[in-house]
Amino acid sequence: MLRIIDRQTEAQTELKRIGDRNNGEDIQPKEAIVREIVTKVKQTGDRALLEYTEKFDRQVYTADQLKVTGAELDAAYQQISKDLLSAIQVACQKIEAFHRQRIPKSWVQFDEDEVVLGKRYTPVDRAGLYVPGGRASYPSTVLMNAVPAKVAQVPHIIMVTPPGQDGKINPAVLVAAQEAGIEEIYRVGGAQAVGALAYGTETIPKVDVITGPGNIYVTLAKKMVYGTVGIDSLAGPSEVLIIADEQANPIHVAADLLAQAEHDPMAAAILITTDSNLARQVQHEVSQQLAHHPRKVLTEKAIAHYGLIVVVESLAEAAELSNLFAPEHLELEIADPWDLIEQIRHAGAIFIGNSTPEATGDYLAGPNHTLPTSGAARYASALGVETFMKHSSLIQYSSTALKKMSSTIQILAQAEGLPSHSDSVKFRTE
Amino acid sequence: MLRIIDRQTEAQTELKRIGDRNNGEDIQPKEAIVREIVTKVKQTGDRALLEYTEKFDRQVYTADQLKVTGAELDAAYQQISKDLLSAIQVACQKIEAFHRQRIPKSWVQFDEDEVVLGKRYTPVDRAGLYVPGGRASYPSTVLMNAVPAKVAQVPHIIMVTPPGQDGKINPAVLVAAQEAGIEEIYRVGGAQAVGALAYGTETIPKVDVITGPGNIYVTLAKKMVYGTVGIDSLAGPSEVLIIADEQANPIHVAADLLAQAEHDPMAAAILITTDSNLARQVQHEVSQQLAHHPRKVLTEKAIAHYGLIVVVESLAEAAELSNLFAPEHLELEIADPWDLIEQIRHAGAIFIGNSTPEATGDYLAGPNHTLPTSGAARYASALGVETFMKHSSLIQYSSTALKKMSSTIQILAQAEGLPSHSDSVKFRTE
Incomplete structure (x- = not known):
């Protein structure tokens, strides 16, 4: 009731x-397990990945069986209904239309004395999407992660998802991935998959950003590798x-x-x-x-x-x-x-x-369904195209502008006890 | 050479x-120390904070001595040169001018069938700025963190910085804070200050976002509390x-x-x-x-x-x-x-x-000097006004729009095995 x-x-x-x-539980024992898994994958690559896949997913693979084959990708389309395919396509199109709004764009502004300032936005080189298996193996998760990465024009997107008890991956997930334009999919999950994406193995490429939901082990692994790679959030x-x-x-x-x-x-x-x-x-x-x-x-x-x-x-x-x-x-x-x-x-x-x-x-x-949980909406937002992009600040001074600011910069540098900061301006303007 | x-x-x-x-060192022993400090501050608040301030900063305070007083704030202006004050003011003004460019703005779009979609941007309620002490006690650090928080219109901004060996705080830091509009400053530092900001103590309010650089203990503490609060980056x-x-x-x-x-x-x-x-x-x-x-x-x-x-x-x-x-x-x-x-x-x-x-x-x-280090530029960007803001997605459907999408949503919900998702639409449209 x-x-x-x-x-x-x-x-x-x-x-x-x-x-x-979500905070009641003592997570330290789980953190220790995750640390061991991620460290072992970092150190021994595919070998650890295959061992953990056998241990946790009960699947015995060789390294070259990790990647979902073209035949499996094709077959997935035969394994779902036409109605479901259409529904996935409608969702994909509507999510993409929303995410194309207000994409960060590079800009520069011209100030006096020929100073140029701005921001240059670029996508990450590689993104890794985590899609849970089992009860929470959802095609909508795939779309909500893959579409923003595609809209951000990430050149290399890969997906990982644990194999089911029968060794298979949910065909609706495989179809959603393909509809969103992703065909590089590996059947690995858990903290070991996060470790593989963060550090790379012989088979799985190292990525720059890892997104997607998962159980507590996946979440702790994402937190652990944050800093080595970017992550979307701790779901x-x-x-x-x-x-x-x-x-x-x-x-x-x-x-x-x-x-x-x-x-x-x-x-x-x-x-x-x-x-x-x-x-x-x-x-x-x-x-x-x-x-x-x-x-x-x-x-x-x-x-x-x-x-x-x-x-x-x-x-x-x-x-x-x-x-x-x-x-x-x-x-x-x-x-x-x-x-x-x-x-x-x-x-x-x-x-x-x-x-x-x-x-x-x-x-x-259209808006992303990957949203901040557990009160994180106080400081965080939905996953978006921005999750897969970053910017470089752009600064160009002219000799005139530098001269005008020379003494101000030198005063600040001297106050901070940084003589070469001061010299780098002084030598150019004296 | x-x-x-x-x-x-x-x-x-x-x-x-x-x-x-930065990755060679085994950080596990330091993580254990940080965990103990942060946990103790979470559990016993000011008591732990004062103990660690005595232990690490060699300053014996009562709780009501933690906050920098109005007299100290005023006095700081007398302790720096006029030239330095002007330089701080010039920097503050130029940093603010840049950060006022392209501030995220709320938007809505109107689609067919009276569907409204958009994003609503709001500042966080509270921000906590960490400013290092000792050799790295820089007024520029204050400006680069405080100005974007101010431009984001964060209603409550507090600053923490460890006391020096003489118990004092660098007057240039105190002046920079005031020039940027911050007057709530606590003389605490290290992992204990990060713990206080994340969980709150009797004296220090809990914040939503912690920004600013620090030594390895500060950085590990920020990583540890990430999820409870937002952080800018791991510097x-x-x-x-x-x-x-x-x-x-x-x-x-x-x-x-x-x-x-x-x-x-x-x-x-x-x-x-x-x-x-x-x-x-x-x-x-x-x-x-x-x-x-x-x-x-x-x-x-x-x-x-x-x-x-x-x-x-x-x-x-x-x-x-x-x-x-x-x-x-x-x-x-x-x-x-x-x-x-x-x-x-x-x-x-x-x-x-x-x-x-x-x-x-x-x-x-003008652009922020808080930038991604150690290769993090592959996925991360400068600290900015966005660091202190977040958005809510906005979605409004009409009954017409919901009817049109009803079967598509139900097909997807059923494929994912989520009957009440399906019912929530079916009950409204049948």
């Missing part, structure tokens, strides 16, 4: 508890926070809450409403929809531990609680959603109005 | 060795790579190399030139300028271990070697620098032409 509370202080405590759900379990008023439909709200809870027993599903009737109706409807849910056990777990309905006095109060939680997904199922947006300071994505269930954004609205 | 080599394979090996100079020792041809002035090139080497015994200073005469002249000139250098011992160490001159056949070859190294700072002291820029794929900042020593960008040209 989804719990209802209506006291502000209790709400704050509960939201903090749910927001911290935690998913979450939705819905702000709804009396005009919201409880059946829809309940489905939206369950759409989050069904991901993972650690997922969080929170409703904040100004209407205590709606609270009770949603509570009832969640139980109804759960009764015959195909993923009932895990979904119920999430609802029991990290589900919550908070009844508040005002939408302003709802916005404040939401800012405290800084949700990955925020739905505004209220009469005047745009009026409240100004009060929302932190949210990965905002789904506006009654006709925008989170599933629109999960699949095909 | 600065070493000259002219074989391409040796150059690659040497550049790789220098690029990896390593500084480096310059200069590409010069026969028209370059060896005296200027030598000063630019030494301006890097004088930072730190781990700093790297590399010249790649098409002119073997220039190579020999620069080698000679470096020795000359070093002879009476006030920081001779450490500068010589850097030059001996991580200094290098490479003679190449062509500028194209120089660009390739530079891309391999992905330098923090790249100077192009060649006849047609803009012609080569297209071939530069990775560099934190590019200093163009003979009148643009790195010192221009270090202090006041």
Whole structure:
């Protein structure tokens, strides 16, 4: 049963508890395991990679079996329905259209005395996309990582994903990869795959950026190799926070809450409403929809531990609680959603109005579904084209400009005790 | 003596060795120390902070002595010269002018069927700036971190910096902070200061983003708390790579190399030139300028271990070697620098032409001097206003648009085995 509370202080405590759900565990033992795996892959390359694939994925490969073959890629198209292929294509096209908006562009400006300043944007040379296996092997994950990398014009994109128990990779994942333009795919997963992408092995090329979600071992491995390579973020379990008023439909709200809870027993599903009737109706409807849910056990777990309905006095109060939680997904199922947006300071994505269930954004609205979790929306944003690009600052001084600034620079350099900084200007302008 | 080599394979090996100079050390013992410090600050707040300040900085404080007082802030203005104050003001103004260019702006686009998509940019609530003490206590560091945070309109910015051996903080640092608009400054440093910013103590507020350089303990602490808060980057020792041809002035090139080497015994200073005469002249000139250098011992160490001159056949070859190294700072002291820029794929900042020593960008040209080191320019960029901002994706569907996309979303949701995702759309459109 989804719990209802209506006291502000209790709400704050509960939201903090749910927001911290990923931090309770002592991760040091897992960090030690990850360190060993990544270090071994760094030191012995393919050998370690094959050993860990046998140990964790129960697949015995030789190095040349790691790469998914052209025949398998072709065959994947025969293994999915035409409807699914069309749906993947529609999603791919719509995600690409959105990501083509406002791509960072190089610029220069000309100041007085012939000074030129600017930024030059370039893509990374190589990107590595991690796609989880098993229950979370999703074609949408592939599109949301591959399309921005393609739009950024990354010349070399590779994908890794662990083989299933039958040694196969989800054909929908293989099709999505190809539709997004990626054909270099390796059947490896876990911390060992992250280590391979960060340091390179005989078979797997070293990349510059690693993106994509994964379990706790994958996440810890990404954190460990951050600095050697760039990473998109440290993904935690998913979450939705819905702000709804009396005009919201409880059946829809309940489905939206369950759409989050069904991901993972650690997922969080929170409703904040100004209407205590709606609270009770949603509570009832969640139980109804759960009764015959195909993923009932895990979904119920999430609802029991990290589900919550908070009844508040005002939408302003709802916005404040939401800012405290800084949700990955925020739905505004209220009469005047745009009026409240100004009060929302932190949210990965905002789904506006009654006709925008989170599933629109999960699949095909266009914006990226890789979003900051566990309160990271306080400082982080969706994965995007920028994740695969970087810029160089451009600075050109003229001799006139340098002369004008010469004494100012020398004063600062001397104050910092850096004589050659000073000399480098003095020698040019004396 | 600065070493000259002219074989391409040796150059690659040497550049790789220098690029990896920060990775040789076994950091695990230091990580363990940092973990203990950060954990203790998280658990016991001010008490741990004061203990570590006594242990590492030899200063015995009570909690209410941590904050720099208004009297100290005022007094700092009396302790620096008028010239230095003016120089700080000029730098502050020029850095701000550059950072005001191309600030991320919120946008929405209207698609067919009344679909609205966009991004809404907001600043973080709180930023924490780390400014090193001792030899590396620089007013320019303050400006380069504080100005972008101010331009991003972060409502609450705090600064931490360790007290000197006399318990004081460099007055130029205090003045730079005030000129940039920051008056909340705490005299704490090291991993303990990073822990305080990440988790908050009774005295120091928890922030959302921590930026600024520091020693290896500070850097490891930033990596450890990354995820709880955002960070700018993991800064390593500084480096310059200069590409010069026969028209370059060896005296200027030598000063630019030494301006890097004088930072730190781990700093790297590399010249790649098409002119073997220039190579020999620069080698000679470096020795000359070093002879009476006030920081001779450490500068010589850097030059001996991580200094290098490479003679190449062509500028194209120089660009390739530079891309391999992905330098923090790249100077192009060649006849047609803009012609080569297209071939530069990775560099934190590019200093163009003979009148643009790195010192221009270090202090006041405008672009940020906090740049990716140790090859991180392959995937990362300068600190900027973006470091202190994030965006929320905006998605609004209409009932018409949702109906049109309903079956496509349901097909994808079913393929991923997520029934409530499907229901959330079906219930709204049936």
